[in-house]
Structure formats: structure tokens, C-alpha cells
Amino acid sequence: MKCSEFLNELTNYLDGVLDARTKSELDNHLAWCHNCYVVCDTTRKTIEIYRDSELYELPDDLRTRLRSAIMSKCSEHKKSNPPTT
Amino acid sequence: MSTIQPNIEQPVSEEMQLVRRAKRGDDQAFEELVRRYDRNVFRIAQHITQNREDAEDVVQEAFLKAYGNLAKFQEQSKFYTWLVRIAVNEALMKLRRRKPERTVSLDEDVKTEDDSLPREVADWSPNPEQMYNQAELRDILTRTIQGLPAGFRTVFVLRDVEGLSTEETADALELSIPAVKSRLLRARLQLRERLNRFFQKKASGDGDQ
Secondary structure (H helix, E strand, O other): OOHHHHHHOHHHHHHOOOOHHHHHHHHHHHHHOHHHHHHHHHHHHHHHHHHHOOOOOOOHHHHHHHHHHHHHHHHHHHHHOOOOO | OOOOOOOOOOOHHHHHHHHHHHHOOOHHHHHHHHHHHHHHHHHHHHHHHOOHHHHHHHHHHHHHHHHHOHHHOOOOOOHHHHHHHHHHHHHHHHHHHHOOOOOOOOOOOOOOOOOOOOOOOOOEOOOHHHHOOHHHHHHHHHHHHHOOOHHHHHHHHHHHHOOOOHHHHHHHHOOOHHHHHHHHHHHHHHHHHHHHHHHEOOOOOOOOO
8 A cells, every 4th residue: 555545545544434444454554654654643633632622612701692692683583574374 | 543533412303302493483492502502603603714703793693594594494404514504604705705805615725736745744742732831722723724725624623623524514515525525634634734843743953844
């Protein structure tokens, strides 16, 4: 297996959606190819770091304000578009 | 090596009960749906628009649109996936308005050359996230993901941050599954490459950036 072939399957490999045979071919490649091992490992870390990063958390006060704005707009919408049934 | 699993599991039936109650005019049920997903919609909107005010608008507009169109929701997908589709469209519209000089679409990046192929293969410190304090790390991660084209950024956020499946991401973005997979691979590799200079083991000279 070439490194480019490994990279093409990297996303499927990390997502664990490969059949057993393909997975073991990739495992074999990783066992001897240090570069691909590093790329695979650091890509996995990249995903984990972003997943755990809590970027753009919605602050509680803003959250409350947004929700009440949404609900009041919804009720205006309901008043001007009464159910037809 | 361990695999990555999506981190969101929604009890579909309970969600659908709320949706049905909301469809019958129960606003408390709709408010519960808002409560359930407002954080996710805000995060997605801010990742796409890269602007806090726009993200706030997107949250309001997306939920209002969902409310007004609830009767049209066919229940063939999860409510959340449907809501994400609405939110992504609203966010892209904001982005287009802000950057009118370029048409922003989810298809714009397909032709990108293989700039995501690893150029520099340097191992990272064992716990790269501990090399920086929280504010620094947040800044690094924000600036890095903001540098990705909108089409890659959106797929990465939905799949890897929000934990949608490949199928759900394809559904929400109205893309094919192969398109989602190829963008996800590019996005992951580009982020990895860009994070290299912050996270690689200290030793040799500078990288290529």
C-alpha cells in the first residue's frame, strides 16, 4: 500500500467504518510507515482537540435573551398566521 | 489506534413527540426544541459566519423559520438535521452579504488543489493542548479553523464538532456522501497541517510557515 492510498482511506479509518480486510491492510501500513503513523495520530488529535475545545459556547444570559426573542417572534407569527385547520 | 465516534445521540422518538406537539400548536414543546439545540445552532452559525452578531441573528432566524415551516417538516429525517439545514443556509446568506465580492457556496472549494497533502510530518507533543493556557489555545483553534474555506469548515464542524453522521451531514448540506467524505478528509488534513507549528515537539528549527 502506498502512502497516498493510506491517506485516501484515513477518514474512513479514523471513523471506524472500514471492513476488516481493508482495516488490517491499513494497520500493516501504519506498523512500518512512521510518517503515516504520525499523520494519522496527529489528525486524530486535531479532531479530539476541536471536539473538546468548547469554542463559541453560548453564554447563559445571551441564551436566555435569544430564546425569549425567538418565542416572542413565534407568537407574533402565530397571531398573524392563525392555523387554518 | 482508536477510532473517533460521534458524540451526540438523540432519542429520536422523544424528539419527534416534541415536534408533533409543536406542530399542533404547543409552543412549550417548541421552546423545548429551542432549548435543546440553541447551543448547537449558535456554534454552527458562528463557525460559518465568523461573526458573533450574525450568529445571534442566525439562531433567531433559523428557529423562526423552523417554527413557520414546521407543518412542512416531513419527519423523514431528524428534526435536528432539518434545523441544521435551515441554519446553514441562513448562515451562508449572512456570509455572502458580508463578503459580496466572492460568491460563497458549499461547492466553491471542490477544485482546490491537493494542498491538504501533508508537507511536513512532525510529531506533536504528547499533550499538545496542555502547551498553552485556555485562552491561547482557544485563540489558536479559532484562527486556524477560520482559515479554512467555508465549504471545508462547515463539513468539519457538522461532522467532527457537532457529531452528525456522514449521512446526516450530507442531508443537512444537500451534498453527496462522497462529497462530504472528500471535504472532511481535506478539512481534517488542512487543520492538522496548520496546527503543526503550534503543537509539534520542540527541538529542531522552524517549519515552513
